[in-house]
Amino acid sequence: MDGAAIIEQLMTTEVRTDPYPLYAKARELGPVAPAGDGMFVVSGYAAVKKVLRTPAFGVATAEMTEYAAHSSLALLGRSILQRNAPDQPRVRSLIASVFTARRVAALRPAVEAAVGRLLDGMAEQGADGSSVDFMDAFAFRLPVGVICELLGVPEQDRYRFRGLTSDLTVALEIMQDLDGLAAADEAADELAGYFTELAAERLARPQDDLVTDLARIAAADDERLSARELLANLVLLLVAGFETTTNLLGNGLALLFRHPEAAAGLRRGTITPAGFTDEVLRFDAPVQATGRVALEPGLVVEGLPIPPGSGLTLLIGSANHDPARYERPEVFDPTRTDSQPLSFGGGTHFCLGSQLARLEAEVAVPALLDRLPRLAPGGVPTRRDRLVLRGYETLPVTVR
Numbered sequence: 001m002d003g004a005a006i007i008e009q010l011m012t013t014e015v016r017t018d019p020y021p022l023y024a025k026a027r028e029l030g031p032v033a034p035a036g037d038g039m040f041v042v043s044g045y046a047a048v049k050k051v052l053r054t055p056a057f058g059v060a061t062a063e064m065t066e067y068a069a070h071s072s073l074a075l076l077g078r079s080i081l082q083r084n085a086p087d088q089p090r091v092r093s094l095i096a097s098v099f100t101a102r103r104v105a106a107l108r109p110a111v112e113a114a115v116g117r118l119l120d121g122m123a124e125q126g127a128d129g130s131s132v133d134f135m136d137a138f139a140f141r142l143p144v145g146v147i148c149e150l151l152g153v154p155e156q157d158r159y160r161f162r163g164l165t166s167d168l169t170v171a172l173e174i175m176q177d178l179d180g181l182a183a184a185d186e187a188a189d190e191l192a193g194y195f196t197e198l199a200a201e202r203l204a205r206p207q208d209d210l211v212t213d214l215a216r217i218a219a220a221d222d223e224r225l226s227a228r229e230l231l232a233n234l235v236l237l238l239v240a241g242f243e244t245t246t247n248l249l250g251n252g253l254a255l256l257f258r259h260p261e262a263a264a265g266l267r268r269g270t271i272t273p274a275g276f277t278d279e280v281l282r283f284d285a286p287v288q289a290t291g292r293v294a295l296e297p298g299l300v301v302e303g304l305p306i307p308p309g310s311g312l313t314l315l316i317g318s319a320n321h322d323p324a325r326y327e328r329p330e331v332f333d334p335t336r337t338d339s340q341p342l343s344f345g346g347g348t349h350f351c352l353g354s355q356l357a358r359l360e361a362e363v364a365v366p367a368l369l370d371r372l373p374r375l376a377p378g379g380v381p382t383r384r385d386r387l388v389l390r391g392y393e394t395l396p397v398t399v400r
């Protein structure tokens, strides 16, 4: 199997169900391998990390593609996730200035309260022994509630976002063609319309939230933050803020069911919530892949020259299972130290929400074990047919 076949296989349902055997084949080709047509597939830990941390490997921007016809791609394409310097650092620093560590830390009591409320809801829903869908009842509701609290999205609007962002994030997948984007485009238009109205409302009646802060910056100086950039990045914060964390919680609970010894260790205190979260992030990363483009000549990765204009598929999920970096990578071991999985990316695009995502998981995991001590699988879970954003569609549990 060559690099091109690896990329092709990534788009099959079989591989999306379990991509790890294919990743092992990719690593056999070397940590970085040609994939035909100016493409490379990067599967080794050191190689993925190096590409992420080398600014001369940028992201593919809307100007480099013919995507403008799709509003989903155009919208995400104006967010920092898909911009290079000078736009990305300019806008990222504005977002970072309002999305501060202090604001995140201050959310802890609200996260604890939300976790408690949602677990009470699950206990009630499953009190008669019937199964409860963990993805809907908890894994989706916690992060959507938290990010909406930060952004300032009113409570009554929150629950409709699950379908909308699920539709929109198809635009982040590795795609063979762009035919399947109709629902993503509709979702992009609806979300952009929603945040246009919310930003106007907050300018008129300011609150202590991110929409107010960012809308004020944009209203004061279009050069610092244009109206289009404001919208794109508000949508990005919403989407990046919960779909990934939803999958972290779902993937984490599925692993907890498969490893009762980890649950016992968490109860005894020999495994910390932070260690458990780190190993879930490594073992079954919510974001499995990303892409980069060589922006300059003379780039070399692990001895392989990468010509300018080349496209690179970075297999984060593979890097996290690289035996050159991890001892027994296929073993789920929450007692690992110095794990540093690449699950939040690296370099200039390193995830802005990693502290928030960790906070949510580290509060949720012990609370789940404590409040629902009889939590058990309640049926066959279903996976989402996605590669990049890896997670469950449904994860039935019983609580009694």
Ligand code: HEM
Pocket (backbone or CB within 6 Å): 080, 081, 082, 088, 092, 147, 236, 237, 240, 241, 242, 244, 245, 248, 285, 286, 287, 290, 291, 342, 343, 344, 345, 346, 348, 349, 350, 351, 352, 353, 354, 356, 357
């Ligand atoms: C488990 C949860 C999460 C995972 C696994 C995750 C993963 C990632 C990854 C891999 C990237 C880099 C993509 C690339 O380099 O191409 C990224 C970027 C980003 N993430 Fe997260 N994320 C998570 C949660 C969050 C949360 C809670 C937020 C916000 C509230 C957030 C906001 C962002 C933003 C704004 C970026 C773009 C940064 C930039 O381009 O400069 N993420 N995330």
